[in-house]
Amino acid sequence: MYSGRVMAEYGLMPAADPGPAHAVPLPVLVVGGGPAGLAAAAELARHRVGCILIEPRTEVSHRRPRAKTTSIRTMEHLRRWGAADALRAAAPLPVSWSQRVTFCESLSGPRITDFDGAFGLTVGRDDRFAEAGQQVPQPVVEEVLRDHLRRQRGVVLRLGHSAVALTQDDAGVTVAVRDAAGSGYLIRARYVLGCDGASGVTRELAGARYAGRADPRPNFNLVFRAPSLDPHLGPAVQYWVVGAGPSGTSGLIGRLDLGGTWWAILPGVEAAYGTAHAAELITGLIGARVDHEVLATDPWTARMLVADTFRDRRVFLVGESAHVNPPWGGHGFNTCVGDAVNIAWKIAAVERGWAPPDLLASYEPERRGVVEQTVASAEANMRAPADGLPRDAAAIQRAKRAEFYSLGLVLGYSYAGSPVVQPAAAGPAPAPADATSYTPSAEPGARLPHFWLPDGSSLYDRLGRGFTLVGPTGPADPAVADLAKRAARRRIPLTVTSPPSGYPWRAEFLLVRPDQHVAWRADDPAGLDIETAAGFDVASRRAR
Numbered sequence: 077m078y079s080g081r082v083m084a085e086y087g088l089m090p091a092a093d094p095g096p097a098h099a100v101p102l103p104v105l106v107v108g109g110g111p112a113g114l115a116a117a118a119e120l121a122r123h124r125v126g127c128i129l130i131e132p133r134t135e136v137s138h139r140r141p142r143a144k145t146t147s148i149r150t151m152e153h154l155r156r157w158g159a160a161d162a163l164r165a166a167a168p169l170p171v172s173w174s175q176r177v178t179f180c181e182s183l184s185g186p187r188i189t190d191f192d193g194a195f196g197l198t199v200g201r202d203d204r205f206a207e208a209g210q211q212v213p214q215p216v217v218e219e220v221l222r223d224h225l226r227r228q229r230g231v232v233l234r235l236g237h238s239a240v241a242l243t244q245d246d247a248g249v250t251v252a253v254r255d256a257a258g259s260g261y262l263i264r265a266r267y268v269l270g271c272d273g274a275s276g277v278t279r280e281l282a283g284a285r286y287a288g289r290a291d292p293r294p295n296f297n298l299v300f301r302a303p304s305l306d307p308h309l310g311p312a313v314q315y316w317v318v319g320a321g322p323s324g325t326s327g328l329i330g331r332l333d334l335g336g337t338w339w340a341i342l343p344g345v346e347a348a349y350g351t352a353h354a355a356e357l358i359t360g361l362i363g364a365r366v367d368h369e370v371l372a373t374d375p376w377t378a379r380m381l382v383a384d385t386f387r388d389r390r391v392f393l394v395g396e397s398a399h400v401n402p403p404w405g406g407h408g409f410n411t412c413v414g415d416a417v418n419i420a421w422k423i424a425a426v427e428r429g430w431a432p433p434d435l436l437a438s439y440e441p442e443r444r445g446v447v448e449q450t451v452a453s454a455e456a457n458m459r460a461p462a463d464g465l466p467r468d469a470a471a472i473q474r475a476k477r478a479e480f481y482s483l484g485l486v487l488g489y490s491y492a493g494s495p496v497v498q499p500a501a502a503g504p505a506p507a508p509a510d511a512t513s514y515t516p517s518a519e520p521g522a523r524l525p526h527f528w529l530p531d532g533s534s535l536y537d538r539l540g541r542g543f544t545l546v547g548p549t550g551p552a553d554p555a556v557a558d559l560a561k562r563a564a565r566r567r568i569p570l571t572v573t574s575p576p577s578g579y580p581w582r583a584e585f586l587l588v589r590p591d592q593h594v595a596w597r598a599d600d601p602a603g604l605d606i607e608t609a610a611g612f613d614v615a616s617r618r619a620r
């Protein structure tokens with residue numbers, strides 16, 4: 077617990093009404109309201125578990141757009157939360173406007189090659205997923221999620237507040253918080269999700285350290301207005317200006333909206349040079365002088381970092397507080413959302429009394445592999461920067477394909493090997509997932525293969541908030557009824573649904589977790605260990 081002395085040490089004056097810091101333990105305190113924190117709160121809200129989210133930024137900044145790629149998988153999570161349509165409506169670039177990345181000599185120069193259907197952008201229905209990807213600036217995603225959370229019961233958004241210190245004991249965590257006026261107060265919660273990014277405080281307070289390295293090359297981002305700019309190359313979500321040589325300008329450029337606001341990334345450009353020569357750099361990318369107004373600049377360096385641990389007892393590191401990868405491929409914020417969903421449904425299950433705290437031990441084993449694969453893939457993409465590519469279509473197609481088509485990474489990752497996922501049958505280990513192509517699989521650990529139903533709805537819309545049995549028979553089957561009884565004994569919520577005809581796994585019983593991953597599969601429901609999947613007696617049950 078914090079004494080008045082410790083509060084003073086952090087420069088915290090008691091707030092006028094600090095609230096009941098110790099009286100009513102809050103289930104979860106979410107520290108940080110970037111994509112990871114907002115996603116964690118949305119997932120907790122889906123399971124009706126309360127949280128307070130503290131975030132220093134009262135407003136999101138549209139001048140620092142950062143992520144634009146919202147992956148198919150993140151869109152599927154938004155659909156689970158009931159926020160996918162709101163995001164599509166708020167996105168300034170509709171998917172139908174363009175699904176293309178164009179490589180060119182400049183925006184006024186010749187086209188070199190295109191990648192169509194990049195980043196999971198498609199207007200057609202595809203049985204493999206419930207939602208297409210979406211290009212949308214990160215601040216828009218954050219605003220949509222803030223609005224979504226404001227409508228959720230049990231979620232309190234405290235904007236202008238930041239964490240400064242924490243202590244924990246067997247029953248909970250006490251966090252010292254500073255509000256916008258500089259006053260301090262304490263929040264007591266059973267769990268803390270450290271979603272405060274790379275420069276937050278939770279990682280250090282939890283005793284974790286990043287391992288990895290930073291790329292020595294600088295990068296320089298620009299946001300500018302140029303309403304008259306309308307490239308002859310036609311619509312594209314990104315234009316890569318390549319092969320300009322040492323004296324020219326290479327980089328990426330794209331529209332933030334259809335009203336004349338643009339972003340650009342200039343690899344290898346120092347902040348001081350970029351600031352002084354912004355007009356020259358913009359002219360270089362466009363290949364002609366165009367009236368423009370620079371709105372913002374944002375220097376950054378790529379980093380490949382993974383924390384040595386994602387957990388300290390009741391404190392979990394989520395998103396960039398646990399790992400950072402270069403933005404190439406557009407996985408950064410999507411991986412953070414994946415972390416948030418993974419830990420939040422598990423904490424919700426514990427809080428709602430249908431899973432033991434042991435379930436939480438599966439967070440790091442499940443996410444570490446995904447994170448490491450993402451960091452490696454993003455680093456590989458970084459090895460072919462805009463200023464290192466030749467003006468050669470075939471060479472570009474070879475070098476950049478994995479960056480724009482990464483469905484294997486986005487949908488094909490698996491939690492196989494997790495203590496709460498059915499162990500693989502003896503035999504040769506499956507080959508690691510290919511990052512570019514995705515082959516639907518119902519192997520335990522994989523994301524449930526998606527399918528569209530005859531009425532136009534998604535199989536995912538039939539899944540419950542808890543576990544779901546997807547199988548050929550329903551509750552009238554005594555074996556299914558028996559599984560339901562076992563679930564009820566442990567108070568595990570279980571929904572039962574049948575897949576449509578044509579579903580390739582129709583004859584099997586698939587036990588699906590709240591995050592849509594297959595926990596167990598069997599020919600008979602008696603073979604589904606729902607207790608282990610929910611974290612009960614994990615060690616002893618798996619030893620049998």
Ligand SMILES: Cc1cc2nc3c(=O)[nH]c(=O)nc-3n(C[C@H](O)[C@H](O)[C@H](O)COP(=O)(O)OP(=O)(O)OC[C@H]3O[C@@H](n4cnc5c(N)ncnc54)[C@H](O)[C@@H]3O)c2cc1C
Nearest residue numbers: 108110111112143144145239272273395396403408409410
């Ligand atoms: C140029 C660039 C382009 C990118 N493009 C993409 C892309 O296309 N697709 C993609 O997926 N990703 C992309 N990314 C990465 C993406 O921006 C990050 O991965 C994402 O923002 C990380 O989310 P987060 O919530 O973990 O952390 P952050 O976004 O850093 O959020 C952390 C939050 O915690 C708050 N905070 C900090 N300290 C405290 C404290 N003490 N108490 C409480 N709150 C605190 C901060 O204010 C912040 O809001 C890009 C990044 C860059 C630099």
